[in-house]
Every structure is written in C-alpha cells, then in structure tokens.
Amino acid sequence: MDKIAVVILNWNGVKLLEQFLPSVIQFSEGATIYVADNASTDTSVAFVKENFPTIKIVENSGNHGFAKGYNDALKHIDAEIYALVNSDIEVTENWLKPIIETFDNEKQTAIIQPKILDFKNKEYFEYAGGAGGFIDKFGFPFCRGRIFDTVEKDNGQYDDNCELFWASGACFFIRKNVYRELGGFDESFFAHQEEIDLCWRAANEGHIIKYNSASTVYHVGGATLQQGNPRKTFLNFRNSLLMLVKNLPKRGLFFVIFFRMVLDGIAGIHFLIQGKLGHTIAILKAHFSFYCLSLSYLKKRKDFQIQQYYTVKSIVFLYYIKKMKRFKEIFNSIQNIKN
Structure with a gap:
C-alpha cells in the first residue's frame, strides 16, 4: 500500500492537465499520482497516457461531479493518505512533506488543508479555501483569508498550524480509513460544500481537521464552474x-x-x-x-452531533452590519467577549 496517493479529478480539462501536471510530478516525490477521469469527451486521457506514462489513470463511467467522481475513483486506489487535488492547482517544492509529518505525529488528525493562494495573484489567498474554513450558526462558510468577497493579501498572518472546522476540497488531504469510515462524500451534493459536510461528519465522530501553512499550493479557482454561474x-x-x-x-x-x-x-x-x-x-x-x-x-x-460547531453566530451580521471584513477582526472580537 502506498503512503500517499495524489488524485486529480478531471473532466474535459486537457489544457489544465497540460499546464499543472508538470508541477505535481516535479514536486511529489514518493507519491503515486492518479488522474481520475469523469468520462471526458476531450483528449484528456490520451494526453496523459502519451505525455505522462508514469501517471495512473482511473476512468469513471460518467461525469458524476466532484462527490461521486472521487468516491468511484478512490474505490480503486489504496494508500494511507489521499491527497485530493483540483486539476487547476499548482503545487510547490516539498508541499507533501509537512502534511505527511503531521499525519505521522498526530494520530487524531484526520484531514489537513495546506495554505491555498491565488494562482492569478500569488500574493493573495484564494477564494475557495484561503487558510482554512469555519461556519457560522446558520451554515454560512468563511475562511481565514477570505470572508464573502473580501480576499486578504498573504502577509504571514496565518503562518501557523491550527484546527479548522472544514478544509477546502481544492486541496484536501484525508486518511483513507477515515474517508471510508465516513462513506466518502455525499453523492447527492454533486459538487460544492461536500467537503464541508464530510468535515462536519468527521468532527461528529471525534476526528480533527487541521491547517498546515508549511505546505503551499496555488489555485486558479472556478476553472470548471465559474463564479457567478x-x-x-x-x-x-x-x-x-x-x-x-x-x-x-x-x-x-x-x-x-x-x-x-x-x-x-x-x-x-x-x-x-x-x-x-x-x-x-x-x-x-x-x-x-x-x-x-x-x-x-x-x-x-x-445519533451524535457536536454542539459547538460554529465560530460566530452570524458572519452575515458581522460582515455586512458590523463591517468586519477580515478574520483577524472577527477573531479578536470573539476573544474580547470571552475575556
């Protein structure tokens, strides 16, 4: 069984594979790399076979979206750790090492997210994940580094390792045994928020979700389904x-x-x-x-749900009424209330 499998879900993304696979191959020493193809109708599969023969390909029977696409593919992949990586992700040198070390040293940690920056503006966090996610009482998600449409510049303010409520599906590390214990992603979701649901179910089972800033990736975002759609x-x-x-x-x-x-x-x-x-x-x-x-x-x-699942009661109120646009402002306000 492999230590870690990097699994890239693809649907008609030959141009993305051409652009981003080289960095994954270059910087993923020791990992087995897979392309899980959701029945693409372009030349994706042929392109990978011809240009990257060391990459393994899992061909799904149809375009079942993010959730079922990964569920189907991972049935055929045996590794201690799954690294689920969007096809529009550029990885960096040694991106896997701190993740593997955390899993090895912290047995209760089940899911990890790296720092996710914007490929098109590399000094800024990326909308889909930033420095890790939380939700409010009413289920609205937000990230360290991104709240609604406000995206922060990376000034090292989140260069830490901390517990999260949810990790971004753009680059999502999970232990295989936990993934299977939870039954994988909820396939009815098709796409969007399935990673938050999976993390919530993991938390209900006592697992820990973490952010590790020592690992950095760059995400294009919206390459499959654009913002505003x-x-x-x-x-x-x-x-x-x-x-x-x-x-x-x-x-x-x-x-x-x-x-x-x-x-x-x-x-x-x-x-x-x-x-x-x-x-x-x-x-x-x-x-x-x-x-x-x-x-x-x-x-x-x-039968069991954690009671304190939310960080704030209403991120909508804090953002639009109180005009708190950055996570640090919100965190500091919470600390002042507690003190």
Missing part, C-alpha cells in the same frame, strides 16, 4: 441546507434551518434588485429541491 448558486444554497439537516444538533434544528431559509430569501431579493434574475431563480430551485430531499436527509442523521 446560477448553477453554482443553486448547488451552494441547496447543499448548505441539506448539510444542516444532516449535521445540526437536534436542539434548535428547525429554527436554524427556518432562519437560514429566511436569509436565503433576502439574498434572492438582493440578486433581483441587482438584476441577476438567474440567481434568484436558482435560489428558488434550490429551496424546492431541498423540500423534495429533506425527509430522506433527516434519515441520514447520526
């Missing part, structure tokens, strides 16, 4: 609600979901005022899909 809006809003149904503590479950749906409605009105009708419709479709799936998701609930 109504389909992305639909998946984010629907999947967030489904995740809450599965993982919230029983006490306050329906209040939190109801209030979250009210906030979604406000977001829909905001989109409408901005002339973004497609996004308003996407939120309505997300809620309708949620209604259809909610009963089946109630059955997915486990």
